[in-house]
Amino acid sequence: MTARLARALAVVTLAAAYAACYGRDGTPAAAVQVDLTGAGATFPFPVIRDWIAEYASREGVRVNYMSVGSAEGLRLVAAGDVDFGTSDFEPTQSARGGAACGPVSVPILVGAIAVVYHLPGLGDGVRLNRSTLKEIFDGRIRQWNAPAIARLNPAVRLPPMPITVVYRGAGSATGRLFAHFLSGNDGLADTVSADPVWRVGIAAEGNEGVAVQVQQTVGAIGYTELAYAAPNGLSLALIENAMGEYARPSAATINATVAAAFRGRTDAHGTSLISLREPGTYPLAAITWLTLDPARLGPDRGRQVRAFAQWAMRDGAAAARRLEAAPLPSNVVAHYDSLLSALSFAPCPAA
Numbered sequence: 001m002t003a004r005l006a007r008a009l010a011v012v013t014l015a016a017a018y019a020a021c022y023g024r025d026g027t028p029a030a031a032v033q034v035d036l037t038g039a040g041a042t043f044p045f046p047v048i049r050d051w052i053a054e055y056a057s058r059e060g061v062r063v064n065y066m067s068v069g070s071a072e073g074l075r076l077v078a079a080g081d082v083d084f085g086t087s088d089f090e091p092t093q094s095a096r097g098g099a100a101c102g103p104v105s106v107p108i109l110v111g112a113i114a115v116v117y118h119l120p121g122l123g124d125g126v127r128l129n130r131s132t133l134k135e136i137f138d139g140r141i142r143q144w145n146a147p148a149i150a151r152l153n154p155a156v157r158l159p160p161m162p163i164t165v166v167y168r169g170a171g172s173a174t175g176r177l178f179a180h181f182l183s184g185n186d187g188l189a190d191t192v193s194a195d196p197v198w199r200v201g202i203a204a205e206g207n208e209g210v211a212v213q214v215q216q217t218v219g220a221i222g223y224t225e226l227a228y229a230a231p232n233g234l235s236l237a238l239i240e241n242a243m244g245e246y247a248r249p250s251a252a253t254i255n256a257t258v259a260a261a262f263r264g265r266t267d268a269h270g271t272s273l274i275s276l277r278e279p280g281t282y283p284l285a286a287i288t289w290l291t292l293d294p295a296r297l298g299p300d301r302g303r304q305v306r307a308f309a310q311w312a313m314r315d316g317a318a319a320a321r322r323l324e325a326a327p328l329p330s331n332v333v334a335h336y337d338s339l340l341s342a343l344s345f346a347p348c349p350a351a
Helices: 003-020 045-059 070-079 130-138 147-152 173-182 206-216 251-261 299-315 317-322 330-341
Strands: 036-040 063-067 084-087 104-117 164-168 202-204 220-225 238-240 285-292
Touching (some): 045 317, 070 084, 070 173, 104 173, 104 330, 130 164, 130 238, 164 173, 173 220, 202 206, 299 330
Parallel strands (some): 164 220
């Protein structure tokens, strides 16, 4: 185990340790049947952290989760080092495996990618569109009072201050999806596999790392999951959606995005949450996927991972809403609940 993984595991284990030791009625849970280990996206970590504590309290099962990034989470699943992985891009067909045998991925929640900034004296509400954001992250716009930003914000006195870009490092699904949005490609591909190369700025580790770096750097701008903004005192930009509206990331706008994206469908495969021509939607959203390998897990551990995934989709909705993420619609949950229920945890047949 790398030092990075060890640090992440220690943080999550300590945060959930108290709840993990107690059962539904508050009495000590002397016998925990199975301890599960997951790893992956930092994007949903605030929600998953709450899920871990609640699930331990209700079910007496301790789940350790390492917040190490989407790509690393999928790598650890493939290597058999964790029981499940999470990612904020849908795994490729090869990563998901074949229909008969191999890894299986299910969506568990949707969150907003917030564009955050640190400008003293200015609160939320600086307006930014896709083309202006692209120029900022390409290094072509370097001052907050640049004409392109000023045109979008005629009523705001923007400071003559240098912009410091803060971005995610390699293996980040949040970074890949944000770069995909900036590219102007409205259709989210089956996978977003290439790490963006940022021309300017400071790399930070994890969504939490971006939030802290922006908080510590006057004039900074970055992107992070919405739940990391308020605890770090960060201001939220309004982002132009496909209707020409400037939308604030919030529970209301992300729920409108989810409703529009899944109208008339139950399968999340290939779903684009980036550019929806619907009023009230927020244009930067990500589905978190949970991936497990039934054959590798075996019957006992496999059933425990399945139970946690089904609980998260159904009963984890309240925690998601509390942290301004969005649960999936009930018809989508029912579809993937059935898929999980049908899993066999028998070994793969020999080739």
